[in-house]
Amino acid sequence: MSSTDIEKLESGVSEDITYRSVRGRFTNANPPPPPTAALPPPSNGAALGLFSFGASCITLSLYNARASGVTVPNVVVGMALFVGGVSQFTGGIVEFCRRSTFTGSVFCIYGNFWLSYAAVLLPGTGISAAYDGNADMLGDALGIYLVIWTIISFMFWIVALRKTVALVLLLSILIATFTLLSIAQFTGSSAVAQAGGIVGVVTGFGAWYVGLGELLAADPFPPFLLPQGVFKH
Structure with missing residues (x-):
């Protein structure tokens, strides 16, 4: 402490003398740490989910529509497990992170739909085999299963009314698909099942349209953008 500081103390001058005495020696002794770089936000998982759903929906719906004469849809199991199931569920987790x-x-819920539907088709689960000899009961059981998914889709449709026109239309067509397939299971009508398959193909392409719109919107330099019809709040 200098003699000038002592004189100021004796004269009653109020000042942070200690800070002034050590400032020159310790100012740069501990420099502040560099600023932490902000982590980028998680990627948009909507495109992954929509493309996965669309691919699985089109594949199964083509079988329901009896394209090329194929009536047994069991070959869709791989698509339902890994694309409609795992891939779409992953997109849902990414969206939760956002x-x-x-x-x-x-x-996530539609990813589980495809996983559960694949479980019904897989012979190893014994689900379909439990109804051997009772096709009517199997049809009613699958009808109830599809009615549940119709109701879930309707609840999502209610929330989508404040989002985009494209999403509302997509969920509307999906509800129609589930409704037709439910009726086909309860009645055993192959014509209604075929109609459900045709509408399901439209649903899948609608999912691809919305997914491509999300993919283009997420690109910093998109070649073009697809109209989604955003509602004004």
């Missing part, structure tokens, strides 16, 4: 409750719920 704090998007709606899209995260949509992709």
